[in-house]
Amino acid sequence: MVNASKHSLLAQDVTRIFTNQFGSELLVLDKVSLSVKGSEIVGIVGPSGCGKSTFLRLVAGLDKQQGGTLLYDGAPVTGPHYDRGLVFQSAALFDWLTVYENIAFGLKARKVFKGQENKVSEYIEMMGLGGFEKSYPYQISGGMASRAALARTFIQDPGLVLLDEPLSALDAFTRMAIQEEIIRMHRLKGAIYLLVTHDIEEAIYLCDRVIIMSPRPGRIIGEIIIDLPHPRDRVDDAFIVKRRDVFDRLSGVVTEELTMEEVQYPMRV
Amino acid sequence: MMPASQLGKQTRFLPMPSRRMATLREVVFLLLPVAGILIALGLHLALPDVYPPQYEPSAYSLTLFVCLLIYLVFMIFACFFPKLRAVMLHLSGLLLVLFLLLEALDIGTLKTGILRLPFIPSPDKTLSTFTTHTAELGKSLLASLQLLLTGLAIGSVTGFISGLLMGWSRLCSYWLSPVLKIIGPVPGAAWMPIAVAFMPTSHAAGLFLIALAMWFPFTLMLSSSIRDTDKRLIEAARVLGASDAYLLLHVALPSSLPAIFTGMFMGLSNSFSALMAAEMLGVKAGLGWYITWAQGWGEYGRVYSTVGVFIIIFFTLITLLFKVRDHVLKWQKGLIRW
Structure with a gap:
């Protein structure tokens, strides 16, 4: 069973405007509101540039919103904290540290590493990194790097795990294998997971709820509850139906709004 | 089997020896420099000395003989130790040509007089510096090394501190970067008159020049x-x-290690010419000073031998730097090879 978690995330009318070097403004997130509690896995899907990564960065405390409130466990988010772990799209491992040292980084940075050597080894085994402890990031595959990046976050026991397309650079088989690890970890530790992805199948496979966002300015335009039992079957009829649901909601806005966007920002690179 | 980590790193003349004992083919290759030395020694002893008159050579044949002995000792060990053998096989072709060129120079000078003094002394004359002026050369070597290493240490430590401050703090960057941009590109030699005027001793002025060359x-x-x-x-x-603080020490600094080594390499190269300039500042000993002094007397043999010592120092320092770097940056792939 999924462990009970008392954590909560509440976003209310979160708005983020980017200003470029010429002073022109771009509304990236437009009044995004979202409430997540307990041990829910929530997926956020939407076309490129819909601000879903920006939203995660705000929750992680790496960026500041211009409007609205963002509360984690009832307190406003003011900056990064290890209780809100973020896994980047590129694994962003520290090149000069071995896999073991990368995973121990957070514990060491917080000066709680002493006596936790076994915990590091345990997470290395759990994430399927056994035998790669002493390897440097350039020596391991993309899948291994993703596993290490996940382990580096999971080992901190965060109450909120932010996953910013962590598997998007991997091949389909590696991706499916790591999706299993993510589910396993979630069952074991329980936490709020917020997963940003391009991959509709991934969102439906992992999440309890999928949020659909529109292209710029990013707004929440829909929500689909995935109440399928685990383990989920990717080619099961019910699964396919959910997939179609999300796809329909998404493809409509993508084509329609993208055309609009091309007109609005013809110079966009 | 060659270990996988060796793949793509091969710059060797011959492939890495795999067996413990040397093969006949390998022994033949190992003997190439021996042949070179014997040819040189034979020609040197057989041909009469004609130029300059009344010159009694000794250092050249002695050097060749010592080289032969050392090489043979190494070669015997190389027959049993594959790693040493690989290095020596790599060097064998180069050493052969080196000894042949040396003998060609010997013939051109001492044996025929085609190449004239004072600018082109015989190898014997050049090598004799080491046997006849050992004390002077040793003293100069120590003085130079002391000056160079102290200056490099000062330059590295100050460079480390100012680099860290400028990289991390906008305020430090604002106030220090004009200093860096204005002072840095000025070549060491141009600082000489200023350094002499403002430093208490010529030794301190020399240190300043070398440290500056590293610091920038x-x-x-x-x-x-x-x-x-x-x-x-x-x-x-x-x-x-x-x-x-943790971010600076455990992320920014280690990720900057490759750049630090590049900076040190550039600084080291700069410091060599700064050393030459520094030793013109009225020091009483030092290799640069010795070169200038020997040149004043038209003793080009001593000039060349001192240049040789310089080459050995610089080569050793750069090799050392690269060795340290290879160890420290073992997490990085595709390093520049030295």
Whole structure:
């Protein structure tokens, strides 16, 4: 069973405007509101540039919103904290540290590493990194790097795990294998997971709820509850139906709004 | 089997020997320099000395003989130790040509007089510096090394501190970067009159020149590399709970190590010419000073031998730097090879 978690995330009318070097403004997130509690896995899907990564960065405390409130466990988010772990799209491992040292980084940075050597080894085994402890990031595959990046976050026991397309650079088989690890970890530790992805199948496979966002300015335009039992079957009829649901909601806005966007920002690179 | 880590790193003349004992083919290759030495020695002893008149050579044949003995000792060991053998096989072709060229020079000078004094002394004359002026040369070597290493240490430490400050703090960068930009590119020799005027002793002036040569590239490389630390890595560290100080010491600094080594390499190269300039500042001993002094007497043999000592020092220092770097940066692939 999924462990009970008392954590909560509440976003209310979160708005983020980017200003470029010429002073022109771009509304990236437009009044995004979202409430997540307990041990829910929530997926956020939407076309490129819909601000879903920006939203995660705000929750992680790496960026500041211009409007609205963002509360984690009832307190406003003011900056990064290890209780809100973020896994980047590129694994962003520290090149000069071995896999073991990368995973121990957070514990060491917080000066709680002493006596936790076994915990590091345990997470290395759990994430399927056994035998790669002493390897440097350039020596391991993309899948291994993703596993290490996940382990580096999971080992901190965060109450909120932010996953910013962590598997998007991997091949389909590696991706499916790591999706299993993510589910396993979630069952074991329980936490709020917020997963940003391009991959509709991934969102439906992992999440309890999928949020659909529109292209710029990013707004929440829909929500689909995935109440399928685990383990989920990717080619099961019910699964396919959910997939179609999300796809329909998404493809409509993508084509329609993208055309609009091309007109609005013809110079966009 | 060749270990996988060796793949693509091969720059050797012959492939890595796999067996413990040397093969006949390998022994033949190992003997090439011996043949070179014997040819040189034979020609040198057989041909009569004609130029300059009344010159009694001794150092050249002695050197060749010592080289032969040392090489033979190494060669015997090389027959049993594959790693040493690989290095020596790599060098064998180069050494053969070296000894043949040396003998060609010997013939051109001492044996025929085609190449004239004072600018082209015989190898014997050049090598005799080491046997006849040992004390002077040794004293100069120590003086130079002391000056160079102290200056490099001062330059590295100050470069490290200023690079760190400039890379991390905008305020420091604002106030220090004009200093760096104005002072840095001025060549060491141009500082000579100013250094002499403002430093208490000529030794201190020399240290200043060498330290400056190291400080500039070190600071520049370190500060710009810290400033350009991968933003993703900084964010990853912050999300994992790293404080600012931890971020600087455990993310920005290690990710800047490659740049530090590049800076040190540039600084080291600069410091060599700074050393030459420094030793013109009225010092009483030093290799640069010795070169100038010997040149004044038209003793080009001593000039060349001192240049040889310089080459050995510089080669050793750069090799040492690269060895340290290879060890420290073992996490990085595709390093520049020395």
